Amino acid sequence: MSGELSMMAGNDMTQADFLSRCERSGYLLVLVPSSYLGGVFRSQVVAGLSQRLPGVRLIAVDDVLFASNSVPDGFDQVIPTAQLKEPCHAGKPAVNCAYSLPTWLTLDHLAKTAQCITLDLPELLYLLDIPLVYQTGALTRELAMQHHAEFVSLRERLADERSRKTLEAIMRLRLDGNRAALLDVLCPGEQEYFSLYRGPEHPIVLRSDEHYVDIGAYDGDTVKKFMLAARHEYASIHAFEPDPANYRLMHASLAGSVGLHLHNQAVSDTGGHLAFAAHGTMGSRVEIDGTVQVPCVRLDDVLDVMTLLKMDVEGHEARVLRGAARLIDECRPRMAITCYHHVQDLLDIVAAIDGIAAGARLRLRHYSLYFYDTILYVDWPDALREGR
Structure with missing residues (x-):
């Protein structure tokens, strides 16, 4: 995308859509809450969901937790990832909490194969207005759009195409929290x-x-x-x-x-x-x-x-x-x-x-x-x- 930064969000599903799906389903599948990011945000996410979706059960899809017979605070059940393929989960809402690239790609594929309706964890943080680092998703999006022209100008100063693609990906991520934007620029x-x-x-x-x-x-x-x-x-x-x-x-x-x-x-x-x-x-x-x-x-x-x-x-x-x-x-x-x-x-x-x-x-x-x-x-x- 030469010379400009996209300000289009990548996920068409609205906040109301996802919340209503959770309510109709009666449960939310939380993929690998034992991950590093899951550990950072789990308590905030559980608290936010309990306020927005009282009565909706949280099911952890996590082989580590299942093997240790451990149910995290705020969760109702733990199942292994293999059970995600069961027909009863088709069309059900899920959140991908993976942090490592191999785990994220694996669970993204499994969720798509199971026909789950999946949000990425940062997208859920936007929805619940939980700070991403020090700023919430709403403020992150607002500031990214407010300073869009300055970032466009900076893009032209970057010395190589990898740098320009990286800035474009980060700006897309800031709009809605969908980490798929990072896949083509992520470095080890x-x-x-x-x-x-x-x-x-x-x-x-x-x-x-x-x-x-x-x-x-x-x-x-x-x-x-x-x-x-x-x-x-x-x-x-x-x-x-x-x-x-x-x-x-x-x-x-x-x-x-x-x-x-x-x-x-x-x-x-x-x-x-x-x-x-x-x-x-x-x-x-x-x-x-x-x-x-x-x-x-x-x-x-x-x-x-x-x-x-x-x-x-x-x-x-x-x-x-x-x-x-x-x-x-x-x-x-x-x-x-x-x-x-x-x-x-x-x-x-x-x-x-x-x-x-x-x-x-x-x-x-x-x-x-x-x-x-x-x-x-x-x-x-x-x-x-x-x-x-």
């Missing part, structure tokens, strides 16, 4: 940020002299991945993680590594302290109502060199970039930046980069079968030619 999760495999195909090709900076280092998982991908050949690593519990885990597993500097600090465009929601998870983040005050620094105030930046800070990315303006302007680092937490994150990040240095090459990749893990890769071809 193990390739996120940088690859353990050597080759020119990945947007980031590591060198042996990297000064690597990891903002939002969590428990050190991406630092470890970088070390492996670099074959433990690098100049330095600076890893920043403000959550005290996460930092302790990172320190316990990585302290003493050669050239590694660990910082129990947040990073932003100002120094001092920031309110922080510390959950001891990947979702810990800077938040105005956060209950913990954490020390905060600007990269420009603490570092002199940076060749590679990885950043996942739950929507705070643009502010981190503005606090590293000198460093980025002088060093032209390659960057791998999350841009999926809010609809406008990608636009804000690109605007921050444009305000620092011209000529950035932008590439976009997506690594999960959900709204998570969209990564913007940034480099400066002129700087690469000069050996920077």
